[in-house]
Amino acid sequence: MATLPYLPFARPTLDEDTISGVVEVLRSGWITTGPQVRAFEAALSDYLGGRWVRVLNSATAALEVALQLCRIGPGDEVITPAQTFFAAPNMIAKVGATPVFVDVELISRNLDFDAVERAITPCTKAIMPTHFGGLPVDMDRLYEIAGKYGLRVIEDAALAIGSSWRGRRIGSFGDLTVFSFHPNKNITAIEGGALVLNNEAEALEVETLRFHGITRLADGTRDVVFPGGKFNLPDVNARIGLGQLAQLDEFNARRRALAADYFRLLHTDPPCLLPHPGYPGDEIGHSWNLFAPLLPLDQLRIDRQQFRAALESRGVGTGVSYEAAHLTALFRSYGHRKGELPNTERIAHETVTLPLFPAMTCVEVERVCAAVDEVLIEAKC
Numbered sequence: 001m002a003t004l005p006y007l008p009f010a011r012p013t014l015d016e017d018t019i020s021g022v023v024e025v026l027r028s029g030w031i032t033t034g035p036q037v038r039a040f041e042a043a044l045s046d047y048l049g050g051r052w053v054r055v056l057n058s059a060t061a062a063l064e065v066a067l068q069l070c071r072i073g074p075g076d077e078v079i080t081p082a083q084t085f086f087a088a089p090n091m092i093a094k095v096g097a098t099p100v101f102v103d104v105e106l107i108s109r110n111l112d113f114d115a116v117e118r119a120i121t122p123c124t125k126a127i128m129p130t131h132f133g134g135l136p137v138d139m140d141r142l143y144e145i146a147g148k149y150g151l152r153v154i155e156d157a158a159l160a161i162g163s164s165w166r167g168r169r170i171g172s173f174g175d176l177t178v179f180s181f182h183p184n185k186n187i188t189a190i191e192g193g194a195l196v197l198n199n200e201a202e203a204l205e206v207e208t209l210r211f212h213g214i215t216r217l218a219d220g221t222r223d224v225v226f227p228g229g230k231f232n233l234p235d236v237n238a239r240i241g242l243g244q245l246a247q248l249d250e251f252n253a254r255r256r257a258l259a260a261d262y263f264r265l266l267h268t269d270p271p272c273l274l275p276h277p278g279y280p281g282d283e284i285g286h287s288w289n290l291f292a293p294l295l296p297l298d299q300l301r302i303d304r305q306q307f308r309a310a311l312e313s314r315g316v317g318t319g320v321s322y323e324a325a326h327l328t329a330l331f332r333s334y335g336h337r338k339g340e341l342p343n344t345e346r347i348a349h350e351t352v353t354l355p356l357f358p359a360m361t362c363v364e365v366e367r368v369c370a371a372v373d374e375v376l377i378e379a380k381c
Contacts, residue, residue, distance in 0.1 A: 010184035018243030036235035059180035059193030061231035131160035134287035159289035187244035255288035319353035
């Protein structure tokens with residue numbers, strides 16, 4: 001019997017036109033930030049209804065620059081979930097502010113806004129929500145709270161390019177929004193990120209912050225106004241991003257179809273707790289960057305690591321999205337302890353990310369579901 005090919009939990013899709021475009025950039029002699037970056041920023045702006053966009057070499061850099069743009073630093077607090085990738089709280093800490101972790105809803109994995117409102121203090125300067133897995137947070141509630149307390153919003157939409165809220169694309173409205181172009185995101189530039197802004201003044205400031213804090217003087221010399229990093233995106237990456245952006249809606253439609261296959265086929269014994277399917281009547285707003293059920297570990301004789309190893313032995317790759325950020329060594333040093341955020345901690349303990357990418361087929365989803373069911377039946381208490 002032929003061995004089935006290994007199925008990773010994420011894989012980018014790169015077409016020949018994009019590959020040829022990269023070759024053209026390499027042959028052009030201009031491979032760092034230049035015309036392709038400008039074209040990519042313009043295309044992203046068009047996609048987001050004309051908003052100002054600047055690209056950087058990672059979403060992490062974009063989060064840091066967004067915080068700097070908001071003048072957030074020592075003594076300030078930023079409310080954020082601990083059920084997120086480490087980049088968000090790390091950047092809050094890096095600029096000298098304090099991440100204030102609040103719990104999430106168990107099914108959506110998104111911020112519990114009642115908890116957000118309880119966490120606001122005179123030191124709170126911003127809310128940094130994560131649109132988990134491509135499912136938008138409740139944008140109405142988010143901006144109602146931000147407006148009520150005069151807070152900035154930095155949306156961590158690393159997993160949510162192409163997602164929408166009530167028919168409006170994430171990033172096309174609101175305050176600041178950050179996207180990621182890492183290879184496991186809905187589109188990739190190999191590495192890269194984007195920061196969506198409110199006006200030209202913010203865009204010009206980001207151009208300074210992303211390149212050493214340098215400004216150019218009238219006499220042709222340079223000055224430094226801020227100790228900025230080097231976060232500019234090369235043209236090679238931008239050309240990949242351009243090719244990917246043209247296919248984003250197609251990619252996301254395919255992701256939604258695969259997620260529907262998972263909901264139809266993943267009925268295990270004992271049952272997993274499946275992720276949020278999307279808001280009723282607005283299911284198209286979910287861009288399905290990942291599909292991450294919770295394992296019924298209390299009904300199994302194995303732990304998550306053993307479960308993942310069993311799937312790996314069957315040629316199915318998995319991930320973990322995510323560990324509880326407040327329980328990392330860094331944030332334990334801030335005084336955080338287990339038991340503070342029960343939903344976050346349960347998710348961190350039980351979550352597993354199953355394969356989901358546009359090139360997958362329904363047959364491969366069936367294969368994953370069969371493998372999950374087989375492992376759970378064998379491990380059932």
